[in-house]
Amino acid sequence: MTIMDWLPVIGVGILETLYMTLVSTLFAYLIGLPLGLWLVVTNPDGIRPNAAVSHIAGGIVNALRSAPFLILLMALIPLTRIITGTSIGSTAMIPPLVIAAFPFVARMVESSAKEVDRGVIEAALSMGSSPLQVVTKVILPEARPSLITGATIAITTILGYTAMAGVCGAGGLGAIAINYGYYRYQTGIMWVMVILLIVIVQIFQSIGNWLAFRCDRRIR
Amino acid sequence: MCRTVSIIQIQNLTKTFGCGENAVTALENIDLTIEEGDIFGIIGLSGAGKSTLVRCMNLLERPTHGSVIVNGSDMTILNDKDLRRARRSIGMIFQGFNLLMQRTALGNICYPLEISGMKKQECEQRARELLKLVGLEDREKAYPAQLSGGQKQRIAIARALATNPKVLLCDEATSALDPTTTLSILDLLKELNRKLGVTVVVITHEMRVVEKICNRVAIIADSHIVESGNVSDVFRHPKTEAARQLITPRNENALKFTGKGRFYRITFDGLTTDQPIVANMVLAFGEPVNIVFADTRTIQGRIFGHMILQLPENPVTTGRMLSYLESKNVTYSEEDSEQ
Numbered sequence: 001m002t003i004m005d006w007l008p009v010i011g012v013g014i015l016e017t018l019y020m021t022l023v024s025t026l027f028a029y030l031i032g033l034p035l036g037l038w039l040v041v042t043n044p045d046g047i048r049p050n051a052a053v054s055h056i057a058g059g060i061v062n063a064l065r066s067a068p069f070l071i072l073l074m075a076l077i078p079l080t081r082i083i084t085g086t087s088i089g090s091t092a093m094i095p096p097l098v099i100a101a102f103p104f105v106a107r108m109v110e111s112s113a114k115e116v117d118r119g120v121i122e123a124a125l126s127m128g129s130s131p132l133q134v135v136t137k138v139i140l141p142e143a144r145p146s147l148i149t150g151a152t153i154a155i156t157t158i159l160g161y162t163a164m165a166g167v168c169g170a171g172g173l174g175a176i177a178i179n180y181g182y183y184r185y186q187t188g189i190m191w192v193m194v195i196l197l198i199v200i201v202q203i204f205q206s207i208g209n210w211l212a213f214r215c216d217r218r219i220r
Numbered sequence: 221m222c223r224t225v226s227i228i229q230i231q232n233l234t235k236t237f238g239c240g241e242n243a244v245t246a247l248e249n250i251d252l253t254i255e256e257g258d259i260f261g262i263i264g265l266s267g268a269g270k271s272t273l274v275r276c277m278n279l280l281e282r283p284t285h286g287s288v289i290v291n292g293s294d295m296t297i298l299n300d301k302d303l304r305r306a307r308r309s310i311g312m313i314f315q316g317f318n319l320l321m322q323r324t325a326l327g328n329i330c331y332p333l334e335i336s337g338m339k340k341q342e343c344e345q346r347a348r349e350l351l352k353l354v355g356l357e358d359r360e361k362a363y364p365a366q367l368s369g370g371q372k373q374r375i376a377i378a379r380a381l382a383t384n385p386k387v388l389l390c391d392e393a394t395s396a397l398d399p400t401t402t403l404s405i406l407d408l409l410k411e412l413n414r415k416l417g418v419t420v421v422v423i424t425h426e427m428r429v430v431e432k433i434c435n436r437v438a439i440i441a442d443s444h445i446v447e448s449g450n451v452s453d454v455f456r457h458p459k460t461e462a463a464r465q466l467i468t469p470r471n472e473n474a475l476k477f478t479g480k481g482r483f484y485r486i487t488f489d490g491l492t493t494d495q496p497i498v499a500n501m502v503l504a505f506g507e508p509v510n511i512v513f514a515d516t517r518t519i520q521g522r523i524f525g526h527m528i529l530q531l532p533e534n535p536v537t538t539g540r541m542l543s544y545l546e547s548k549n550v551t552y553s554e555e556d557s558e559q
Binding site (some may be wrong): 117119120123125126128129130133144219 | 307310316318
C-alpha cells in the first residue's frame, strides 16, 4: 500500500477515534458530573451529609473503577447489544467506554469540588443559599478551572481506552495499530498510529490547559 | 433614653461536638442578650468557643441545647426554608473574607441578591450602591485576587449588607489585616452601625478591637461567658481571673515588686485622666513616686487604665498621697509586694 492508500484509512481512523472519545466523554460527564457532586454533597463533611447514600454511591464507583477496561468491555457485550444493536464498530464501544469512564469522572469531579474553600461555602450558606444554589452557583463556578483540568485528564484517559477497544472490534487509530501493526507485523504503521495518538493527546491537553488558565480569575 | 429592644437572645445554649467519650463541649449554658443597635464584642482566647458561639447565632452550627432567638424567631425550630429566609436578615463576614474568587467585586455583592430571586439588573444597581457605601465604587470589575485584604473585607461587608440585614456578625473580621487597615475596617463598621442602625456582633481575640468600637462586651473563657456588660464597666473592674488575663497585659503579671515603699494600683475611671493627677500629686507633696507600670487606653472618648505606683517610704506621705487620690475620685488598692 502506498501513502495515498493509507491516507483514507488513517483519516477514517482519526475520525472514529475522535467520535468514540468525544461522545463517550460527553455521556461519562452526563452521569459522572452529577454523581461526583452528589458524592461531595453527601460526604460526612459535605453540605447535606448522608453516610448511607455516600457509602453506596462511593462503593459503586469503586467497584466499577476496579474492573479492568478490557474485561468490562467483554462482560458488557450483552448490554451493548441491547443499547446499540451490535457488539462491533465504533458506536458499540460507547456504552462500555461510558461505563468504564463515568466512575473515574465522578472521582475527578469530586476531587475538584472538594478543592473549593469551605469558608466560601460557609459564607454562601450564611447568606441563605439552598444546597442546590451552593452547588450550582458556588461549587461549580469556583471549581471551574479544576473541573476543566480534570476533564482534560478524563478525555485523554478515554482516548487511551478507545485504543484498547481496538482489540475487541472497535474502529479508530488503536484498531489500525493492532490490526496492521500487531497482527500483520507492519511495525511502521503501528508507530505512525502511536505518534498520531500522542499528537491528539497533546492537542487536547493544550486546549484544556489554555481554557483552565483563561477562565481562572485567581491568577492575575 | 429610648427603650432598647433585644435582637439576639441566647438562652441556656450548649454545643457539644462528637458524642460518647470523645465529646467535646465547646459552649456550656450560654445566656446572652444583644440589644438592637449594639456593637457587641465577644472576646476570648483561641479555643474559648467564640467562633462556635457566633455560628450558633445563624445556625451554621446547630446548638445541642438551648434556644437562639434572632429578630423574634427561634432559629433552632425553623425548617430549612424558613431558616434560609432568616439568614438573609443576618449578614456575616469572616477572617478569611470568603469571597467568590471567580466573581468580580460587583458579582460577589450580587450573589445574596441573586439567590433571593432579585432580577439581575436590580441586583447590579443595588450592588453599586453598596460599593459606594464601602468606598470601592471604582473597583466593581476587579476580581478578589486583584484586591488588597482591606478591600476584600470591604467587599465582604458590602455583600453581607446587600439584603439589608438587621444584624452583622463579624468572625475575627480584622484578624488577618494589618493595624492600619484594621482601624479603617473598624471605623467602617462603626459608621455602618450608626448610619444603617445595623446591630454588629464582633468576635475577636484583640482587646483593641473591643476598645475601639464596642459598647458592650462579653468575655468568653473555657466554653462559658464569664463576664458581660458595658465595655467601660467590664474593663474597669474585671471580676474574674479570665477577664483580668485578657484585659491586663501579660507583662504586668510578671512584674516583681522589690524595694522599699508600698505599691498601689490606681485605677482611672474615665473622668479624671484629663488632669495630670500623678504629676500634680508629685508637685503637691514634693516627693517623687515611682511609676512601676502604666497602661491606659481610650474607650469611647474616655480614658481608662491602671497604673502601679511605688509611693514614698514615709508612711505619712503615703497616707496623704492616698487621700489626695481619693479626693480626685481615683480608686486604688494595695498590691501585694510578696508577689
